[in-house]
Amino acid sequence: MNTNSPRAEERSFDTAHFRQALGQFATGVTIITTRLADGTFRGLTASSFNSVSLDPPLVLWSLSNGANSMPIFTGNSHYVINVLNAEQAHLAKRFATRGIDPWEGVEYELSRTGQPILKGASAWFECHNRSRYPEGDHVIFVGEVEFCEFSPCPPLIFHSGQFGSLG
Template sequence: MNSPLSPSAVAQPPIFTPHDFRKALGQFATGVTIVTALDALGQPVGVTVSSFNSVSLHPPLVLWSMANSAASLPVFMAGTHYAVHVLGAEQKELAMRFATKGIDRWAGVAHQPGHSGVPLLDGAVATFECFNRSRYQEGDHVIFVGEVERCGYRNEAAPLIYHDGRMR
């Protein structure tokens, strides 16, 4: 008898295109976050991420994922800490900045060091300072599980939402 955690069969090949899969996933509205860390030289790194979710209350765990092709992946793979910032509706420009390649994402961005030194962005709806607990290679992404060491939030802010390929 198979346990609930072990697969009993092999998945069937998909009968849809990658485009169809992306469009279907886009129908699920997600929050928009920026994940920040420090590289080996102590320089700030950050990236816009919409694949953020809670995992557990005891211990407090969250997860997010990053494409294997992301330039900053090695920083997040090697680092011990990172911070996840849930963005407010008024922070669309900041989200776009941290999603853009080939620019100085940090120019003029207000931030201060968190308890582990990781940069914390000013004005986020919520912030989760995490120990980089686990990393799982799945498909074309790495899933990061963070153990939350500190968190904060502000109630009055509306969240920035990503739906159907657009931020709203």
Template sequence: MQDAGLDVRALRHALGHYTTGVTIVTTCTAAGGHTGVTVNSFTSVSLEPPLVLFCLSTRSSLLAAFEQASHFAVNVLSTGQQALSNRFAKPSVNTWEGVKYRCGAHGCALLADAITAFECARRSIYPGGDHVILVGEVLRFETVAAPAPLAFYQGSYGTFTRDQSGVKPAPDGSLADFVSYWG
């Protein structure tokens, strides 16, 4: 086993073995505009109260906007939205040009064709090494019938497909049991 304190590139490669979803997190700027960034460090924290988090690099040019904003929206991308993900991975002056969206209840952009959107009130910000951890309370959400979610694995996009065998594992206290119970 490799010592975790040694090679950052090797650690990054090892972390790439964990498949994630792909999101674009949006917020409103102090000037009243929109900003957004591609994020795969999104996860649920709690159901009661409904909390989620995402992480943003301390070097991000968008960090100040998210730290100052009272609300943000998390847009979960579907297959076929790789170009949109790439566009928001490196925000520029023209990032929003031609992007279809509508404003949520608190003004944050809800992207067209996202399979799920969570509108959140920012609750906490924590330091996390070279990142900042932003926690939000889910105020509203919407989910649409859509193709499979966009996935990210070892530096590449992919898709998730459900097991088509129809065989359900016997209850054993695993994550599958938890998910089926809480549905």
């Protein structure tokens, strides 16, 4: 299969315009969590989550090349993707804020591999860090889901720079 294609045409828009256009796509909101070898927890807010395959069960998310957490997530064998519920916008903001301990006062339990799972999440996916693909200014992480769970609570939605819900 030939994956090469001709170069894209010259863009007629700037980064700000592109970001605004992307904001028209409503997404769910996740917090990706992991545990370091010394037992420290790390986590970050991400809306770049999607399914890839049912068999094997694969999901993806992406992280900016310049993110301080890049070495953490490229170096760990496992992570958990926590899909936030409609009442957890405060967690999305907290895990996206620099200079604070986002884990302070946050309720969690541990997965089979010792990764933190946020209590109250609409769904969570414990993933083996299967592969990574550098593309543009991000790295795409593909995780093989080893275990997952979900609840009937509505998910948190992000659209046009605002948090909301489906109801």
